[in-house]
Amino acid sequence: MMRTSHFRTLLAGAALASLASPAFALDGADLLAKLNATYATSGVTISSSNVATDGSTVTLENAELKATGAEAPVKLGTITMDGVEEDGEGGYTVETVSFQDINVTEADATVSAKDIAINGVIIPGTVVPGTLESLLMYESATAGPVSVTSKGKEVFSMSGMEANITRMDGDAGLEFDATLSDLKADLTSVEDPKAKDTLAKLNMQTLEGKVTMSGSWELASGKLAVDEYAFDFKDVGRLNLALEFSGYTLDFLKGMQEAIKAAEANPNKEEANAAMGMSMMGLVQQLTFNSASISFEDASITRKLLDYAGGEQGVSGDQMAQSLKGLVPIMLAQLNMPELQNQIAAAVNTYLDDPKSITISAEPKEPVPFPMIMGAAMGAPNTIPQVLGVTVTANDEM
Numbered sequence: 238m239m240r241t242s243h244f245r246t247l248l249a250g251a252a253l254a255s256l257a258s259p260a261f262a263l264d265g266a267d268l269l270a271k272l273n274a275t276y277a278t279s280g281v282t283i284s285s286s287n288v289a290t291d292g293s294t295v296t297l298e299n300a301e302l303k304a305t306g307a308e309a310p311v312k313l314g315t316i317t318m319d320g321v322e323e324d325g326e327g328g329y330t331v332e333t334v335s336f337q338d339i340n341v342t343e344a345d346a347t348v349s350a351k352d353i354a355i356n357g358v359i360i361p362g363t364v365v366p367g368t369l370e371s372l373l374m375y376e377s378a379t380a381g382p383v384s385v386t387s388k389g390k391e392v393f394s395m396s397g398m399e400a401n402i403t404r405m406d407g408d409a410g411l412e413f414d415a416t417l418s419d420l421k422a423d424l425t426s427v428e429d430p431k432a433k434d435t436l437a438k439l440n441m442q443t444l445e446g447k448v449t450m451s452g453s454w455e456l457a458s459g460k461l462a463v464d465e466y467a468f469d470f471k472d473v474g475r476l477n478l479a480l481e482f483s484g485y486t487l488d489f490l491k492g493m494q495e496a497i498k499a500a501e502a503n504p505n506k507e508e509a510n511a512a513m514g515m516s517m518m519g520l521v522q523q524l525t526f527n528s529a530s531i532s533f534e535d536a537s538i539t540r541k542l543l544d545y546a547g548g549e550q551g552v553s554g555d556q557m558a559q560s561l562k563g564l565v566p567i568m569l570a571q572l573n574m575p576e577l578q579n580q581i582a583a584a585v586n587t588y589l590d591d592p593k594s595i596t597i598s599a600e601p602k603e604p605v606p607f608p609m610i611m612g613a614a615m616g617a618p619n620t621i622p623q624v625l626g627v628t629v630t631a632n633d634e635m
Contacts, residue, residue: 263321265290268329269297274364275373278487280305280494285316293321306497313337318358327362334358345388352381352397367487369408369456377401392426395419405453414451420470421445438548439541446470459486460527475534481527483604492520524607526625532596539592558589577622580629587631594632599625 265288273282286299295318301310313336320332336353357376364371378400385393396419403412422444427433436442452463462481469475496516503509540554547557565585569578588595605624613624621627 263290263293263295263323265295265297268295268318268321268360271328271360271362272373275360275371278364278371278490279373280497283313284310294319295321305494306501324359324362329360329362331358331360332356347386348384350380350383352379354379367456369404369411371487374404375402387426390423390426392423394421405455409457410453410455412451412453415449417448419445420447435545438545439538441472444470444473446473454485456487459484459489459523461485462527470536472536473538474536477530477532477534479528479530481529482524483527484524486523489520489523492516496520521607521611525604526599526601526607526610527604528598528600529625530596530598530600532594534594535592539588543589562586562589573619574622577627577629584629584631591632596630596633597627598630599627601626 269283269285269288276282282303283297284301284303285297287297289296289298297313297316297318300313300316302313303310315337317335318331318333319335320330322330324330334355339348339350339353341348355375355378359374361370378398380398382397383393383395384391395417398415398417400415401413404410405412423442424436424444425433425442427436446469449465449467449469450463451465452461454461460481460483464479465477466479467475467477496513499516500509500513503512543557544554547554550557550560552560562585566578566582569581572578584595601624610621610624613620
């Protein structure tokens with residue numbers, strides 16, 4: 238029994254000693270160094286006047302963010318990382334990264350934002366070029382209420398923001414989405430007399446809505462697809478932009494950053510800008526256009542605009558619509574694109590008769606390299622609609 242008790246005491250002592258040993262404490266400086274090694278892919282550097290660790294919490298004091306091309310760093314204040322753990326491969330995982338609330342006043346305007354955080358952060362131990370291990374990954378980013386006041390009156394607010402990132406199978410790429418919720422703008426604060434009068438006649442004292450976005454990015458091909466980038470506002474309508482192109486690889490991003498850094502290092506700014514322009518032209522050669530579209534779904538704003546424009550001309554909204562139908566073909570005749578001109582005129586007529594939706598799409602039969610688009614723009618601009626497969630439709634189901 239004596240030996241057993243002594244053995245247990247030794248085990249307990251060893252356990253306590255190991256827990257208290259500095260060898261098992263988090264190395265905040267190493268975490269920050271690896272964070273910056275990963276951020277280098279994005280051309281961003283984070284600095285801190287002091288890195289403090291307390292258990293599984295790492296705090297960056299007086300943190301600043303410097304982006305490539307930016308004239309001055311952005312002051313972030315105190316950044317708190319909770320639930321920090323080593324991943325066994327030299328990297329770290331962080332449950333939550335919390336930022337200081339923002340409350341900045343300049344002149345008569347004040348901007349405030351609360352509850353800013355990033356969740357599920359992964360900081361790789363070794364940056365592996367061409368893979369997701371070269372990027373700072375996270376699961377979600379959130380922000381609470383945002384408010385902008387001018388002369389003591391709130392002119393803009395947002396209840397919150399959320400963005401999510403998901404890895405594709407086999408780390409082939411990323412899927413992402415974001416939402417800005419409950420956006421509100423006070424339009425009565427507009428000071429320009431003409432704009433104020435126009436808004437009053439349109440009966441638009443406030444603007445309320447949301448912004449949503451979703452898409453994906455494939456690592457190997459560099460295919461970036463923004464499936465939805467929508468601005469949806471009450472009593473106005475929903476404007477949605479979509480775009481897909483390829484060649485936006487990590488090598489492409491690296492080339493952009495190197496061009497910007499080279500320009501920053503050149504004291505001759507005129508020469509630097511010219512060199513960066515040439516570099517960018519070379520990089521654009523790597524991109525390929527796949528598709529794009531812009532669509533608008535009306536929520537009563539079209540009729541209001543027609544009534545307003547008609548009132549300014551002394552006619553009714555319906556009469557204004559008929560007048561526009563006659564003007565559109567005349568204006569389009571200068572384009573020298575007969576097929577597209579007819580499509581636009583037909584779509585405008587349909588939309589003005591019954592405002593529901595209108596869509597402009599560009600979907601070529603095969604992906605088009607950007608150099609081909611640039612060549613068409615310089616040599617024969619009237620061929621661009623054929624090159625890109627442009628179509629215009631109205632009141633179609635979307």
